[in-house]
Amino acid sequence: MAKDSEVLGSVQAMVTDAHPAASLLQHAALPDLNKEEIARYSRHLIMPEVGMTGQRKLKAASVLLIGAGGLGSPLGLYLTAAGVGRIGLVDFDVVDYSNLQRQVIHGTKDVGRPKLQSAKDRLMDVNPFVQIDTYETTLRSDNALELFEDYDIIIDGTDNFPTRYLTNDASVLLGKPNVYGSIFRFEGQASVFFPRGGGPCYRCLYPDPPPPGLVPSCAEGGVLGILPGIVGLIQAAEAVKLILGEGESLIGRLLLFNALQMRFRELKLRRDPTCPLCGEKTDHSGTDRL
Numbered sequence: 175m176a177k178d179s180e181v182l183g184s185v186q187a188m189v190t191d192a193h194p195a196a197s198l199l200q201h202a203a204l205p206d207l208n209k210e211e212i213a214r215y216s217r218h219l220i221m222p223e224v225g226m227t228g229q230r231k232l233k234a235a236s237v238l239l240i241g242a243g244g245l246g247s248p249l250g251l252y253l254t255a256a257g258v259g260r261i262g263l264v265d266f267d268v269v270d271y272s273n274l275q276r277q278v279i280h281g282t283k284d285v286g287r288p289k290l291q292s293a294k295d296r297l298m299d300v301n302p303f304v305q306i307d308t309y310e311t312t313l314r315s316d317n318a319l320e321l322f323e324d325y326d327i328i329i330d331g332t333d334n335f336p337t338r339y340l341t342n343d344a345s346v347l348l349g350k351p352n353v354y355g356s357i358f359r360f361e362g363q364a365s366v367f368f369p370r371g372g373g374p375c376y377r378c379l380y381p382d383p384p385p386p387g388l389v390p391s392c393a394e395g396g397v398l399g400i401l402p403g404i405v406g407l408i409q410a411a412e413a414v415k416l417i418l419g420e421g422e423s424l425i426g427r428l429l430l431f432n433a434l435q436m437r438f439r440e441l442k443l444r445r446d447p448t449c450p451l452c453g454e455k456t457d458h459s460g461t462d463r464l
């Protein structure tokens with residue numbers, strides 16, 4: 175994760191308008207809820223911002239989680255519980271004892287199992303009305319577009335820069351919102367990168383990946399176990415707001431969280447017209463960017 179000063183260095187002047195989350199996702203016909211679903215989602219249904227229409231929007235929606243680890247655990251659990259109709263999980267890892275301090279979707283009995291099997295079992299138990307699709311693969315430039323195409327929202331739960339850039343680039347090329355989160359030790363960041371919705375992409379902030387080895391990963395530098403819970407659920411809240419079309423999105427804002435200080439700060443972001451990916455002069459024909 176970059177230091178704040180680096181973030182500030184690439185942040186443009188303040189943007190004027192907040193980005194409402196309204197109407198970013200369109201579905202021709204919303205599915206009905208059955209009796210059990212109506213009982214299950216009753217605390218949503220009585221909220222004016224959700225209601226029957228909002229819950230049907232959630233059921234119609236599809237979300238792809240890149241990574242079933244620290245961020246993917248709270249994301250998967252809560253988005254499944256909330257009734258997002260179809261959730262895709264991309265991961266290729268196996269559950270390890272060192273995961274259990276933060277990856278709460280997996281249990282001790284799952285050590286040694288593929289994370290996708292463990293996560294799917296847990297999520298099907300949380301909510302059998304949600305379709306869980308698993309992709310046991312690394313995210314690569316030759317499969318990202320195909321994987322992303324079928325989903326409304328992409329959620330970045332990655333722990334490395336190549337995958338993070340690939341997630342950003344494929345989302346931009348397909349015009350899909352990329353709900354971003356990252357964590358390191360006591361600090362986290364979150365935003366929604368969505369040029370088609372008027373905001374910047376990840377490359378508007380950081381045009382190119384840092385040289386390998388320069389920025390330590392969580393595996394190298396450590397991470398507070400509860401931190402992905404906090405950041406992952408901020409991402410989950412943003413995804414749900416995009417689906418419902420309610421509230422103010424994190425599009426155009428970078429939320430910074432420090433658990434030691436217990437403080438949230440926020441930077442306004444805007445699109446970089448010279449961004450190598452989403453800038454005005456960028457040719458988007460073809461997929462050579464990947």
Ligand SMILES: [Zn+2]
Nearest residue numbers: 375378449452
């Ligand atoms: Zn950009």
